[in-house]
Amino acid sequence: MASYxxxxxxxxxxxxxxxxxxxxxxxxxxxxxxxGSRQVVKVHLPGDLMGAPSMGYTAAADTLxxxxxxxxxxxxxxxxxxxxxxxxxxxxxxxxxAQEERIILMERLMSVGRRRGAQRLSAFLLHIYDRLCLxxxxxxxxxxxxxxxxxxxxxxxLHAVHVSRTFSRLEQQGLIHRxxxxxxxxxxxxxxxxxxxxRRTLMRNAxxxxxxxP
Amino acid sequence: MASYxxxxxxxxxxxxxxxxxxxxxxxxxxxxxxxGSRQVVKVHLPGDLMGAPSMGYTAAADTLxxxxxxxxxxxxxxxxxxxxxxxxxxxxxxxxxAQEERIILMERLMSVGRRRGAQRLSAFLLHIYDRLCLxxxxxxxxxxxxxxxxxxxxxxxLHAVHVSRTFSRLEQQGLIHRxxxxxxxxxxxxxxxxxxxxRRTLMRNAxxxxxxxP
DNA sequence: CGAGGTATTGACACACATCAATAGTTGTGG
DNA sequence: CCACAACTATTGATGTGTGTCAATACCTCG
Numbered sequence: 001m002a003s004y005x006x007x008x009x010x011x012x013x014x015x016x017x018x019x020x021x022x023x024x025x026x027x028x029x030x031x032x033x034x035x036g037s038r039q040v041v042k043v044h045l046p047g048d049l050m051g052a053p054s055m056g057y058t059a060a061a062d063t064l065x066x067x068x069x070x071x072x073x074x075x076x077x078x079x080x081x082x083x084x085x086x087x088x089x090x091x092x093x094x095x096x097x098a099q100e101e102r103i104i105l106m107e108r109l110m111s112v113g114r115r116r117g118a119q120r121l122s123a124f125l126l127h128i129y130d131r132l133c134l135x136x137x138x139x140x141x142x143x144x145x146x147x148x149x150x151x152x153x154x155x156x157x158l159h160a161v162h163v164s165r166t167f168s169r170l171e172q173q174g175l176i177h178r179x180x181x182x183x184x185x186x187x188x189x190x191x192x193x194x195x196x197x198x199r200r201t202l203m204r205n206a207x208x209x210x211x212x213x214p
Numbered sequence: 215m216a217s218y219x220x221x222x223x224x225x226x227x228x229x230x231x232x233x234x235x236x237x238x239x240x241x242x243x244x245x246x247x248x249x250g251s252r253q254v255v256k257v258h259l260p261g262d263l264m265g266a267p268s269m270g271y272t273a274a275a276d277t278l279x280x281x282x283x284x285x286x287x288x289x290x291x292x293x294x295x296x297x298x299x300x301x302x303x304x305x306x307x308x309x310x311x312a313q314e315e316r317i318i319l320m321e322r323l324m325s326v327g328r329r330r331g332a333q334r335l336s337a338f339l340l341h342i343y344d345r346l347c348l349x350x351x352x353x354x355x356x357x358x359x360x361x362x363x364x365x366x367x368x369x370x371x372l373h374a375v376h377v378s379r380t381f382s383r384l385e386q387q388g389l390i391h392r393x394x395x396x397x398x399x400x401x402x403x404x405x406x407x408x409x410x411x412x413r414r415t416l417m418r419n420a421x422x423x424x425x426x427x428p
Numbered sequence: 429c430g431a432g433g434t435a436t437t438g439a440c441a442c443a444c445a446t447c448a449a450t451a452g453t454t455g456t457g458g
Numbered sequence: 459c460c461a462c463a464a465c466t467a468t469t470g471a472t473g474t475g476t477g478t479c480a481a482t483a484c485c486t487c488g
Contacts, residue, residue, distance in 0.1 A: 113371025157327025
């Protein structure tokens with residue numbers, strides 16, 4: 001179990017492709033270009049497996065940066081391999097979770113490729129909100145977003161100045177309310193309409209999943 | 215084994231989340247918005263498993279469209295589940311392939327989020343070229359790109375008119391040469407520099423992979 | 429040969445970027 | 459607990475990459 005304070009780099013792209021479990025705090029997974037621009041490809045919340053995409057490569061493709069103070073632990077690939085040997089059911093569930101992550105990336109790509117700033121921001125806020133609801137079913141319509149405008153801009157593929165204006169516009173339209181880092185979602189329906197994505201429902205306990213006792 | 219001719223929709227988002235194997239031809243996986251705009255999230259080449267990201271959901275998230283005449287076959291999820299029960303090694307390899315696809319999506323997101331049109335186009339052409347080289351190690355510096363400008367635009371998150379101008383500029387700069395659908399890569403190094411991505415090397419036969427005989 | 433799809437080119441509009449200045453917030457040390 | 463410094467957010471002015479509309483030329487295939 002290791003701790004990192006806000007803004008510390010947990011592992012840099014090009015480093016050894018370790019896999020981590022995030023116990024507390026938020027972490028950004030991002031890639032960067034030579035000119036210094038960065039794109040955040042995933043915001044990790046507690047309970048997330050981090051770094052798994054790079055595990056088949058010789059070097060990590062993404063940089064993991066602590067967005068808040070965090071605690072993490074390293075996962076040995078041997079442990080995952082053992083799980084694949086001993087529990088086909090859990091292995092298949094891990095496989096399906098990786099596929100879910102692909103869907104999330106596909107939605108992010110659609111959003112960044114085809115939607116305007118306000119719609120991207122709505123989609124991002126809803127994505128975070130939906131994840132918090134998943135962790136805690138009676139989460140209120142409000143949350144702390146511990147990212148700076150620069151970091152949000154790197155998530156949305158915009159620039160901080162424009163994110164500031166876009167936030168103001170969403171607030172002025174009565175869709176959200178802001179108080180420092182806290183976001184209140186005022187008009188959830190309209191936000192969802194802006195985001196442009198349907199709510200996807202997971203197939204729990206598909207008949208074809210391998211049984212628990214192999 | 216089923217056949218589809220060019221531009222035919224193999225399965226639409228919202229349909230039953232089937233999984234397919236692509237035997238011949240090219241297929242686009244895309245998502246669409248209410249206003250009619252579309253984003254292609256993956257161009258499938260022969261040998262690709264298609265539709266896997268949606269297999270944990272009750273409805274498919276992406277639309278599969280034939281870019282050329284294609285032949286495909288449906289994969290039963292029970293077959294994949296059986297593979298997970300009977301061969302931990304192959305299961306783990308499928309897991310790692312899904313993770314590789316996440317990396318590819320991350321790169322696409324970085325490209326669309328942070329790079330200009332010309333750089334996105336360079337990255338896309340190189341991505342296709344690298345895949346063709348993977349299928350056939352002595353592939354020449356040239357290939358047929360069976361997409362219309364509209365479809366390429368939907369890949370890049372641009373519009374057809376702008377893709378046309380961007381293509382012309384790449385050609386004028388001497389980076390590529392075009393003859394109808396055929397693309398010749400003239401200056402591979404400069405294209406790679408534009409794209410902004412390192413070449414990633416896969417870790418073959420990692421020590422921790424489960425053995426073939428369980 | 430004709431028709432529908434596809435590509436090119438030009439003119440103009442707009443979302444977002446960039447630069448810059450100010451104000452507000454947070455953290456730190458005395 | 460205050461005071462200062464560093465970071466962060468806001469706002470304005472202006473530039474530019476890409477979108478949009480439209481007209482023409484070009485391929486492809488029946």
